[in-house]
Amino acid sequence: MADPVSPSVADSASESRLRPVPKDWIAAIHAYVPGKSTGTDGQSLIKLSANENPLGTSLLALAARLGQGQGAGDPARYPDPESHALRAGLGALHKIAPARIVMGTGSDELLNLAAQAFAGPGDEVLFVRYGFSVYEIASRRCGATPVIALDRDYAADVDVLLGCVTPRTRVVFIANPNNPTGSFLPRADLARLHAGLPGHVLLVVDQAYAEYLEADADDGALALALSTDNVLVTRTFSKIYGLAGERVGWATGAPALIDMLNRIRGPFNLTLTAQAAALAALDDQPFVEASRAQNLAERTRFAAAVGALGNHGLRPLPSEANFVLIEFSGALTAEAAYKGLMDQGFITRWLPGQGLPQCLRITIGTASDMDRVAAVLRQLAEAAR
Numbered sequence: 168m169a170d171p172v173s174p175s176v177a178d179s180a181s182e183s184r185l186r187p188v189p190k191d192w193i194a195a196i197h198a199y200v201p202g203k204s205t206g207t208d209g210q211s212l213i214k215l216s217a218n219e220n221p222l223g224t225s226l227l228a229l230a231a232r233l234g235q236g237q238g239a240g241d242p243a244r245y246p247d248p249e250s251h252a253l254r255a256g257l258g259a260l261h262k263i264a265p266a267r268i269v270m271g272t273g274s275d276e277l278l279n280l281a282a283q284a285f286a287g288p289g290d291e292v293l294f295v296r297y298g299f300s301v302y303e304i305a306s307r308r309c310g311a312t313p314v315i316a317l318d319r320d321y322a323a324d325v326d327v328l329l330g331c332v333t334p335r336t337r338v339v340f341i342a343n344p345n346n347p348t349g350s351f352l353p354r355a356d357l358a359r360l361h362a363g364l365p366g367h368v369l370l371v372v373d374q375a376y377a378e379y380l381e382a383d384a385d386d387g388a389l390a391l392a393l394s395t396d397n398v399l400v401t402r403t404f405s406k407i408y409g410l411a412g413e414r415v416g417w418a419t420g421a422p423a424l425i426d427m428l429n430r431i432r433g434p435f436n437l438t439l440t441a442q443a444a445a446l447a448a449l450d451d452q453p454f455v456e457a458s459r460a461q462n463l464a465e466r467t468r469f470a471a472a473v474g475a476l477g478n479h480g481l482r483p484l485p486s487e488a489n490f491v492l493i494e495f496s497g498a499l500t501a502e503a504a505y506k507g508l509m510d511q512g513f514i515t516r517w518l519p520g521q522g523l524p525q526c527l528r529i530t531i532g533t534a535s536d537m538d539r540v541a542a543v544l545r546q547l548a549e550a551a552r
């Protein structure tokens with residue numbers, strides 16, 4: 168890859184070749200690394216690296232996407248720029264006025280817009296170490312300075328976060344449950360975080376995995392988004408709804424926040440098929456229930472199987488999401504486990520790039536996949552020395 172040529176270098180070069188110069192803060196970004204689906208030699212593997220739904224997608228959503236049932240619409244026409252039907256459906260399900268909902272091309276678009284609307288050069292954007300890697304990209308993209316709060320045994324620590332707030336802080340991102348750790352900040356802690364922030368600081372609660380929580384475990388973020396001026400909640404259809412490929416996210420918060428995001432989002436940011444599929448997926452709550460139950464059962468079983476390898480230095484961190492982060496501190500390293508699982512046909516997520524070379528994140532798959540993964544981990548741990 169060629170280095171950009173700064174104007175001064177170009178001027179002094181005998182051959183004057185001018186090239187566009189990227190902004191420093193953009194050049195400092197490390198691109199997001201997506202979960203892989205093939206091994207190093209290109210073989211296709213069972214993908215447990217991107218937290219997708221092992222049950223696939225609701226059949227109703229698949230039908231809507233193909234133009235049966237309600238129909239996805241005429242592709243020669245632009246889609247509804249305001250996703251009216253989908254926002255009405257979300258509003259009805261979550262008891263939120265549709266005017267307070269903004270759609271995004273995945274929640275990724277909304278996380279970036281939140282940073283861009285409320286932070287810029289000279290401002291700080293705060294998030295935890297071992298948080299979602301998009302937050303750092305979103306902070307840098309708008310020229311703001313990322314500030315990283317230390318964790319407490321991989322989980323968010325409210326006091327540490329509040330201690331990192333300065334007069335320059337503009338946005339705080341927190342995923343709850345968090346990715347890649349699976350940790351969860353209970354309602355009282357989230358309320359304390361919000362109460363400790365000055366009113367001009369935007370608290371973005373990324374609830375990509377909220378639907379996996381039991382109903383009584385609600386972190387209270389949606390209620391905060393509806394009752395305060397500085398909380399934005401983001402949600403996605405990529406995880407429990409099984410629509411990662413259609414790129415549908417949404418956010419809710421005070422009308423003034425939603426207004427700003429609407430000004431800068433892509434005007435036609437949800438395709439026809441995305442809107443149709445997401446609306447049908449919303450109507451299939453039995454699929455969501457089945458996905459939640461399957462995840463809870465398999466995550467519980469898998470965490471117990473990994474926990475039984477504690478004498479080999481494997482520790483499953485507590486998870487409220489659809490994956491488990493495993494810490495390796497014995498003879499079997501996370502890297503060796505990653506490679507050993509790949510040899511047996513499973514791609515998982517090893518995270519040295521996120522400061523976690525000692526950890527593997529494994530998405531909860533089908534019962535038979537998880538049995539197999541647990542068995543491979545046991546074999547690898549027993550063989551390691």
Ligand SMILES: *Cc1c(COP(=O)(O)O)cnc(C)c1O
Binds near residue numbers: 342346405
């Ligand atoms: C997967 C994930 C998302 C979802 O991103 P989309 O752009 O909606 O697919 C958002 N936040 C976190 C923490 C995630 O893990």
